[in-house]
Amino acid sequence: MARQAADNAAAPSSPVCTEINAFPAPVSTCPDNPLPRREARTGTVAPVVSLRPRDAQRTERRRRAASTRRDVSFAGLSQKVAIAAAASGMVLTVALPTTAAVVPAEAQTVAAAAEQEELQPVQAAAGADVSFDRAALHSTFDPDAKLAEIVSASGGDIVTAEAKGSLSAPLDRMVMSSAFGTRISPITGAGELHTGQDMSEACGTSVLAAAAGTVTFAGWHAYGGGNRVVIKHANGLETTYNHLSAMDVAVGQIVERGDAIARVGSTGASTGCHLHFEVLVDGKNVDPLGWL
Structure with missing residues (x-):
């Protein structure tokens, strides 16, 4: 108690x-x-503290905030460094690693010596026969083959650019006078179709076959051609040689390109020594200059 x-x-x-x-x-x-x-x-009372309920995501938010502050800090620092470098005229160089192979100095020296040796001029003896022809690219122009090819589809529609050069010159020296086409006749003074190409040359000069073929006419031409030779080539192509002073071939004779077949004259409807040269495709006269 x-x-x-x-x-x-x-x-x-x-x-x-x-x-x-x-x-x-x-x-x-x-x-x-x-x-x-x-x-x-x-007799002492502790102050009453009101505690907030624990937030399960608080730690994660704190971690993200810290990371953001760190990134912003680094970005700001790099920006300040760049501004300071630009203001002071400094040049910032970034060295990056490379995977390229490094050539040793000795190998570089050998390569340079080999290149210098290749640049040395090629010398040959004074009497040596030096040729720069390349066999793989060497070719010979065959006018007869070209002529046979372009007239294989003859019909008067042959393009001049394709026929150019397929016929050889009927004279060693060609001096063109009256061209193919419409003209004033030097004999009658009237307009006419000049059916060939006139070439001035001295009488007696050799006339040459423009291509290989067979002589189909050798005689007097009643329509102004005087002494006339006609050679038939392949596929309807013909050449004629007019105003001749002499004829050195006969009908049926086979001639080769460049053979002498007659001589320049001034027979028939002619005002002087010259050769009237014609080209016909399937009987139609065409401009000879498109073939020579």
């Missing part, structure tokens, strides 16, 4: 209320509920 009375005397019978002088206003510590035994014994 005595011990119980002592405990009752030591413990206060009602909660202890104290007043804390705090700014801006005093704070009362009188709780609505009875104080714990220790606080009631000492």
Whole structure:
């Protein structure tokens, strides 16, 4: 009984209320509920702290914020360095690794020596026969083959550019006078179709076959040609040689390109020594200059 009375005397019978002088206003510590035994014994009340509930994503947000601040910091630092370098005239050089093979100095020297040796001029003996022909590209123009090819589809529609050069010159020296086409006749003074190409040359000069063929006419031409030779070539192509002073071939004779067949004259409807040369395709006269 005595011990119980002592405990009752030591413990206060009602909660202890104290007043804390705090700014801006005093704070009362009188709780609505009875104080714990220790606080009631000492008379000191711990301030009440309201704890926020734990956020499960708080750690992740803190980590992201720290990472963002670090990136921004690095970017800002590099920007400041670039601005400072531009202001001071500095040149920033970035060295990047390379995977290219490194050629040793000795190999470079050997390659340079080989290149220099290749550049040395080629020398030959004074009497050496030096030729620059390339056998793989060497070719010989065959006018007879070309002539046979372009007249294989004869019909008067042969393109001049294709026929050019397929016939050889009927004279060693050609001096063109009256051309093929419409002209004023030097004999009658009237307009006429000049059916060939006139070439001025001295009488007696050799006339040559323009291509290989067979002589189909050698005689007098009743329509102004005088002494006339006609050679038939392949596929309807013919050449005629007019105003001749002499004829050195006969009908049926086979001649080769460049053979002498007659001599220049001034027979028939002629005003002087010259050769009247004609080209016919299937009996139609065409401009000889398109074939020579």
